[in-house]
Amino acid sequence: MDIIAVIEPWTTHLLILSLSFSALLILCLPIRYTPPKDGKSRVAVLVLGDIGRSPRMQYHALSIARKGGLVELIGYDETPARSELLENPSIKIRALKAPPKYLDTSTAIKFLFFAPFKAAYQLFQLLNMLLYEIPPTTNYLLLQNPPAIPTLVVAMIVSILRGQKVVIDWHNFGYSMLKMKLREHPIVYAAKLYEMIFCRFAYANFTVTSTMQTYLRDSWRIGSPIHILYDRPPSHFQPLSADARAGFLRSHPDTSPMAEKLIAGKTKLIVSSTSWSADEDFGLFLDALLEYDRRASAENFLRPSSVPDVLAVITGKGPEKEMYLQRIQDMEFQAVTIKTVWLEAADYPKMIACADVGVSLHTSTSGMDLPMKVVDLFGVGVPVVALKFKAIGELVKEGVNGTTFTKPEELSAALVKLFDPRWKELEKLKAGAIKETESRWDENWDKVAAKVFGL
Numbered sequence: 001m002d003i004i005a006v007i008e009p010w011t012t013h014l015l016i017l018s019l020s021f022s023a024l025l026i027l028c029l030p031i032r033y034t035p036p037k038d039g040k041s042r043v044a045v046l047v048l049g050d051i052g053r054s055p056r057m058q059y060h061a062l063s064i065a066r067k068g069g070l071v072e073l074i075g076y077d078e079t080p081a082r083s084e085l086l087e088n089p090s091i092k093i094r095a096l097k098a099p100p101k102y103l104d105t106s107t108a109i110k111f112l113f114f115a116p117f118k119a120a121y122q123l124f125q126l127l128n129m130l131l132y133e134i135p136p137t138t139n140y141l142l143l144q145n146p147p148a149i150p151t152l153v154v155a156m157i158v159s160i161l162r163g164q165k166v167v168i169d170w171h172n173f174g175y176s177m178l179k180m181k182l183r184e185h186p187i188v189y190a191a192k193l194y195e196m197i198f199c200r201f202a203y204a205n206f207t208v209t210s211t212m213q214t215y216l217r218d219s220w221r222i223g224s225p226i227h228i229l230y231d232r233p234p235s236h237f238q239p240l241s242a243d244a245r246a247g248f249l250r251s252h253p254d255t256s257p258m259a260e261k262l263i264a265g266k267t268k269l270i271v272s273s274t275s276w277s278a279d280e281d282f283g284l285f286l287d288a289l290l291e292y293d294r295r296a297s298a299e300n301f302l303r304p305s306s307v308p309d310v311l312a313v314i315t316g317k318g319p320e321k322e323m324y325l326q327r328i329q330d331m332e333f334q335a336v337t338i339k340t341v342w343l344e345a346a347d348y349p350k351m352i353a354c355a356d357v358g359v360s361l362h363t364s365t366s367g368m369d370l371p372m373k374v375v376d377l378f379g380v381g382v383p384v385v386a387l388k389f390k391a392i393g394e395l396v397k398e399g400v401n402g403t404t405f406t407k408p409e410e411l412s413a414a415l416v417k418l419f420d421p422r423w424k425e426l427e428k429l430k431a432g433a434i435k436e437t438e439s440r441w442d443e444n445w446d447k448v449a450a451k452v453f454g455l
Helices: 003-028 055-066 108-133 151-161 174-182 186-201 210-218 242-251 256-264 282-302 321-329 348-353 372-379 408-419 425-436 441-448
Strands: 042-050 070-076 091-095 140-145 165-170 204-207 226-228 267-273 309-315 336-341 357-360 384-387 402-405
Touching (some): 042 108, 042 151, 055 091, 055 140, 151 186, 174 186, 242 256, 256 267, 267 372, 282 336, 357 408
Parallel strands (some): 267 309, 309 336
16 A cells, blocks of 8 residues: 555645634634724723722723723623713723623632633633724723733733733732632732733733832832822712701711711711721721720710710621621610611712711732722811721821721720810811812823823
8 A cells, every 4th residue: 555645635634624724713813903093092991890899990981081082991780880981972881791600709619619710701701802892993901900810811912912002000919819818828829920920011000009019110020111090089079068968968868867966066977988808807897886885985974975976887888798787786885876888879979078087997918009998088078097007108197187097996096086076186187188189080190191091
């Protein structure tokens, strides 16, 4: 038998098959970036999370549109976004499908089993969206980090295949958030290495603190530009006049029963926004309120009305809410009332603007990010008592616009001092918080971010 005669047909078939596969692969490649005829910047803003609960990325989208750019806002459409964003013709929301419920990664065990499958699901969904559904005239991809997996590797692929410029907006670090769940598991260190490698494909970076900028530049040796873009409140967060405050307190169902005492200052209003998650020890706040209740009761027994009663309004959604609600029901107070509420977007700025003091329990997993809730409070001119961590001093200035604490006893003591009229401390911090209202998101964004997108 002639071996060559047998091999040649197979070689020919294999060659034809290889060429056909290569041609098909080329035909399936996404269209490269093509400059738009109108010269406008087009930005895909990616949030691998709920768009409605991602205020900073919503503000990015609105700022880009305000400067004349066009936005493709990508994320989960679960909570309604801001009305001005939904009504803006320059912003198009592209909703992602949430991963199947059986790919739950809420616990460490579930994460180890299902995280790879969830990441694969998100990977293919994002690649399809960014490579084939988003117009090829889109020249920038603005990416929220974390989550880092799989978004950073997706961004690298998009930058290579489509030629888009990737801009990473660093809210925190993905590996540090993963460490909360898995502690010292090797996966955490693999995630850190992954984050360090794939972030280097970025054209530019934004960080929420100077501390984070220094870390990325000096420890991770990132060579692309790193701009500090502090969170600042948008224009719809404004202080309320005395009449507007009284009107809201009387009209809102959670404050109306105590409205007259709140208006007269006989009861003080504390507002705390929380995600009811593991990175916020809400038990610390409850312990402080118990201590405040004890001290207020004792003070008022000796000197009536020296320390006022308190209404604590707690807003937000999250996984640990039910656990804390049960604990609240079991607690007994004399001078403290606790209300847990979910506020609509229009009511949230008004409620926090009615507060005498805001409390932040945010503990950064990296020590390098800052809580948006404090920014919101400063936007309406309300002083803040914040849990102390590495970067918080970039936002809360001790004795100027707020104060910090590390233990329940310190929080309780701070509240007693602020609300005791003999100290006059609250007036001083209020003045500092009102000064913070002068710095707004739009002006800061125009100065720092607009040039990155050619706007």
